[in-house]
Amino acid sequence: MNKTHKRISSIKDEDGKIHQSHEEIEAVLVQHFQGIAQENIPVREPFIKDLTKHIPKLVSREDNFNLNKPITEKEVSEVLNEMKNGKAPGPDGLNVDFFKA
Secondary structure: OOOOOOOOOOEEOOOOOEEOOHHHHHHHHHHHHHHHHOOOOOOOHHHHHHHHOOOOOOOOHHHHHHHOOOOOHHHHHHHHHHOOOOOOOOOOOOOHHHHHO
16 A cells, blocks of 8 residues: 655745754744744733723623632532533533532
8 A cells, every 4th residue: 555644754944944853843933833822912911001991891890800709618518409400501411410419
């Protein structure tokens, strides 16, 4: 059986130099992806403020405060007790009885 292997046999860096060894190809690729992953803007806050002023506020300050509060064991217990036994609330297949136990 004739198998075709997909591989990079050579790569050209930003200066146009061709690299063919595995180590050189790896170095060129790492340098490239590190370069595109770097942040160009050291201070993002002004840009974030400018962007967020165009997003409508759908959550009130009070709701936001409540959503960011730590969840208590009592709240979890109350929610579990309200759920019907034998039902699976999510795709993992674990039913309410599992969580109650």
